Amino acid sequence: MPRKCRKCQRPAVINMRQHKLALCADHFQEWVVNQTERFIKKYRMFTHDDRVLVAVSGGKDSLALWDVLLQLGYQVDGLYLGLGIDGGFGYSDESRAMCQAFAEKHPETTLHVLDIPTTYGESIPEMAARTRRGKGKPCSVCGLVKRHEMNRIAHDLGYHVLATGHNLDDEVAVLFQNTLNWQVGYLARQAPVLPESPGFARKVKPFCRFYERETATYAIVRGIDYVYDECPFAEGATTIYYKELLNRLEADKPGAKLHFYLAFLKARETLFAHWQEEHVELHPCENCGQPTSAPGLCTFCRLLPEEVRPRVRHAQPIMVKSML
Amino acid sequence: MGARVDIRYRVLGIRVVLKQGNIQYPISSIQYPYSHSQFVELQSVHVNHAKMTTQEKTVLVTLRKQRWQVEPGKTARQVIQSLDLNPENYLTMVNGQLTDDSVRLKAGDHLKLVAVISGGAHAA
Numbered sequence: 001m002p003r004k005c006r007k008c009q010r011p012a013v014i015n016m017r018q019h020k021l022a023l024c025a026d027h028f029q030e031w032v033v034n035q036t037e038r039f040i041k042k043y044r045m046f047t048h049d050d051r052v053l054v055a056v057s058g059g060k061d062s063l064a065l066w067d068v069l070l071q072l073g074y075q076v077d078g079l080y081l082g083l084g085i086d087g088g089f090g091y092s093d094e095s096r097a098m099c100q101a102f103a104e105k106h107p108e109t110t111l112h113v114l115d116i117p118t119t120y121g122e123s124i125p126e127m128a129a130r131t132r133r134g135k136g137k138p139c140s141v142c143g144l145v146k147r148h149e150m151n152r153i154a155h156d157l158g159y160h161v162l163a164t165g166h167n168l169d170d171e172v173a174v175l176f177q178n179t180l181n182w183q184v185g186y187l188a189r190q191a192p193v194l195p196e197s198p199g200f201a202r203k204v205k206p207f208c209r210f211y212e213r214e215t216a217t218y219a220i221v222r223g224i225d226y227v228y229d230e231c232p233f234a235e236g237a238t239t240i241y242y243k244e245l246l247n248r249l250e251a252d253k254p255g256a257k258l259h260f261y262l263a264f265l266k267a268r269e270t271l272f273a274h275w276q277e278e279h280v281e282l283h284p285c286e287n288c289g290q291p292t293s294a295p296g297l298c299t300f301c302r303l304l305p306e307e308v309r310p311r312v313r314h315a316q317p318i319m320v321k322s323m324l
Numbered sequence: 325m326g327a328r329v330d331i332r333y334r335v336l337g338i339r340v341v342l343k344q345g346n347i348q349y350p351i352s353s354i355q356y357p358y359s360h361s362q363f364v365e366l367q368s369v370h371v372n373h374a375k376m377t378t379q380e381k382t383v384l385v386t387l388r389k390q391r392w393q394v395e396p397g398k399t400a401r402q403v404i405q406s407l408d409l410n411p412e413n414y415l416t417m418v419n420g421q422l423t424d425d426s427v428r429l430k431a432g433d434h435l436k437l438v439a440v441i442s443g444g445a446h447a448a
Contacts, residue, residue: 002424012426014415060440213412217415221422243441247410247441248410251412
């Protein structure tokens with residue numbers, strides 16, 4: 001006999017072995033929304049007075065997060081960065097289409113779109129090919145551009161909080177990688193909330209305690225169309241390798257990933273208390289004004305050709321209003 | 325379901341074959357032209373296993389562009405494990421419906437595996 005929903009005895013769509021909880025489609029949606037609200041309050045991510053900008057990629061996690069935050073009644077809009085990645089199937093175009101389709105179904109929200117190739121004259125793979133940072137794969141350049149532009153746009157548009165769709169599998173894979181390499185600085189910064197500081201928006205991860213299979217299930221039962229194909233550059237990525245490795249552990253020991261993450265969050269309060277007190281002096285970037293650790297230009301502005309740099313000061317995303 | 329069947333009905337006392345061939349949906353959901361007639365009664369449903377195709381006798385499993393034919397009778401989780409895959413990495417859809425992986429698969433079922441692992445980019 002297939003498993004039944006614990007609440008109503010209808011057929012379950014998911015069995016969360018780490019919680020010993022099987023739920024039907026309706027009760028699972030309700031559970032995700034309630035749990036998200038609980039995490040937002042527990043980690044003091046934001047309140048209903050804050051304006052929240054969700055970084056959306058067209059994938060399951062970010063669109064599901066946008067959907068849940070809208071259901072919870074937060075002041076939330078989306079930000080999509082077009083990276084100019086094709087991969088033979090128009091990856092970025094499809095991603096943008098998914099985000100726009102979602103926004104069109106929700107008249108109460110707005111999607112902001114910034115196209116990187118249009119704004120700075122090069123796609124992410126082109127930037128990576130031109131610079132030393134992008135040897136082999138553009139992922140490093142991609143991360144740098146996204147971090148800079150998401151923070152800049154959130155600040156320029158007056159959003160207090162930048163939310164990302166990172167799930168527990170993302171967090172645990174990074175935690176595992178940083179532990180293997182004893183990247184103490186990265187470990188100290190890994191948390192559900194990165195507080196705001198001068199020049200930096202507060203960054204939050206409301207889905208940090210959901211397994212990846214839960215966010216995928218939520219997207220499917222809510223009828224959210226998302227980009228199923230992976231970024232063409234993600235193939236062979238270390239993060240995916242670690243996720244598969246950790247899922248092997250999870251298959252034998254249900255709850256192993258959740259325990260690893262929650263135990264880390266508890267331990268970091270004491271392990272990194274001293275580190276948090278350390279003060280790194282930041283300087284405004286000479287070009288864009290964003291804080292940077294070294295005097296002169298920030299890493300993002302150094303990445304751009306000199307003639308393109310002034311564009312950073314004026315580049316604004318296009319606002320895609322719903323129901324247009 | 326998925327089997328080759330003959331459904332025989334009695335209409336106004338005359339035995340007729342209403343439907344022959346490959347039925348891909350539950351018999352209870354079939355809308356018959358005489359369904360509201362008091363003169364119609366279901367007489368017999370005969371499943372002819374000899375005429376069943378391989379697909380009708382087995383479970384079709386798909387994962388992106390990959391396809392497998394497996395024996396019925398196992399749960400979705402057992403099928404995933406038998407393919408040397410990790411059930412933690414996939415959601416299961418049976419005949420288009422998202423379901424928990426404890427569901428037991430029947431001949432003719434289509435098990436679609438939905439990969440859940442994504443890597444790296446979260447604001448592509």
